[in-house]
Amino acid sequence: MTRPAQPKASRRDFLKLAAGATGVVGAPWIARNVQAKPISITFARESSYVKNFDDHFLKVMAPAYEKEMGIKIEYQIQAAGGGAVPQLVSMVENKSGADVAWTQQEWLYRDALVDVSDIAEYVGKTYGGWYDAIKLLAIDNGKWKTVPHSNIGQLMVYRKDWFDEAGIKKFPDTWDEFLEAGIKLKAKGHPFGMSMGHGFADNYSWLYPLLWSYGVTVMDKTGKKVALDADETAKAVDFVRKLYKEACIDDCVGWLDPANNKAFLTSQISCTNNAYSIMVSAKRDLPEMGKVIAHALNPKGPTGQRYHSFVPVTHGVFAYSKDVQAAKDFLKWTFEPKQFKPWIASGDMYFAPFLHGFDKAPEWDIEPRVKPYHTVLETAKLTSWPAPANKAHGAVVNRWVVIDMFSKACTGAPTKNVIAEAVSQLKQIYGIA
Incomplete structure (x- = not known):
């Protein structure tokens, strides 16, 4: 009961x-x-x-x-x-x-x-x-x-029929190819919807793997040194800003976890990162849509590696x-x-x-x-990786330090500023002078 x-x-x-x-x-x-x-x-x-x-x-x-x-x-x-x-x-x-x-x-x-x-x-x-x-x-x-x-696995969930119509027969293998595909689909009225709000799954499940694929982690293995302050972080932030502006639906920058499910199931977006619950709902309630949903691994980054969370x-x-x-x-x-x-x-x-x-x-x-x-x-990692999953990491998660670094950049803040703010928060949380 x-x-x-x-x-x-x-x-x-x-x-x-x-x-x-x-x-x-x-x-x-x-x-x-x-x-x-x-x-x-x-x-x-x-x-x-x-x-x-x-x-x-x-x-x-x-x-x-x-x-x-x-x-x-x-x-x-x-x-x-x-x-x-x-x-x-x-x-x-x-x-x-x-x-x-x-x-x-x-x-x-x-x-x-x-x-x-x-x-x-x-x-x-x-x-x-x-x-x-x-x-x-x-x-x-x-x-x-x-x-x-x-x-609960998190992957790219996409409308294969719309990708096919845009001439994209194979899901993009790299983040750069992912951006190119998104630009094409947005031009056809089918933007991507990549969650960047204060949720607990659908934001972390692509932003952290993207960051890792640029060769960056938040903390080092010991959890005593901030690793985020790196040139590659700036490149990752700039990429996400470009992806948001050129390929995504506008309001995804503030989405909580349920929002991308709703947007996908109401045909507002062509791709998001999610569990396969979207397909479950579609097969049950929208059988025609259920037939054209597909899943793909996260793209590879400049390091040639792909990651999941x-x-x-x-x-x-x-x-x-x-x-x-x-x-x-x-x-x-x-x-x-x-x-x-x-x-x-x-x-x-x-x-x-x-x-x-x-x-x-x-x-x-x-x-x-x-x-x-x-x-x-x-291929997945804990969001603390490679540092220990401890209370300090919990504070990073629950204050959305890394998520906000990306979302603030998407809404106008300079790359240098958002990274500096995130690094400052990390040092405060971990007690690093």
Whole structure:
């Protein structure tokens, strides 16, 4: 069954925690040992754009667990689009709420999560091992604080029919070719729509990979030195400004995550960066459009490399839970093959496991246009890359430091100024003199 979501934390509280200014998360956490079996366990998770995925949990998995264990699962569905993180922060600060959750931006409250190394190691052995990149997020000080569930892949989503009409038979392989294609399509009334607002996925999923493809990262590997202040950064900023002015729809500079879905499905744009939820919606509600949607990998940059950005889904157990062991038992149960494989299949690989045992899963072949999303697991990075994913990185994300660098350039600010402002913010956040 579902339970109403917890009240949202204020944005002030959220940013305070993101900046590491509060002492709540740093306090020691001691779980209460409760011998009696709990009546229920609350599982909080952001709602899926693929409705069948949530339906499968509600109608199949939750009843099965109650029948098997005698424990009711309260499925607390959180609204998509960035609202889940403040709710998770509120739970941590109040030491009340879900027992198990999709732990978005887990670096904000790792101290409030129990060690789940036993579960993560079991899951890894069961399914052929973990992709190494996700370990950089889930493991902290040698302990797994979350169990990676899956990645929501982000790729270029485009109208193949309009590209064909413009004489573009193959999706652009480089960012320069991408710009050329966008200029042609905008001239025909089909501009690109590349999100650059204060969202949490569709902006990061192309701007960070573009930056990396120019040979630039935000911080160095240690997280103690700003790497953004480079000549290549200026070239990347200038390119994005040109792309915006010559190939994109005007308002995309301020789009939040849902906006590009809406623009694409209402035929306002010919290309954006998104999960394959756009195709899911089109096939369901706009079948003719659904036939002409295609997906492509992000273009290569001047370095000759292409990159993608993870949108990771990890699950963790909160130390304030009245019965930590019962919560851990439930979490492990969700990863058992009898439960996990059908659950993943119900979402048509929208949630792609970070496990090599799913590399050749038959679900990848059901809809050939989905298969490129598997490549994301091999080429994607965390947005902190190559630096650690910690609270300082969380502040960079939640203040949109890098995103604003690009968007401000698109709306008139000089390249030199936007880079200097971003570098100044990074030094302040990371405490660098």
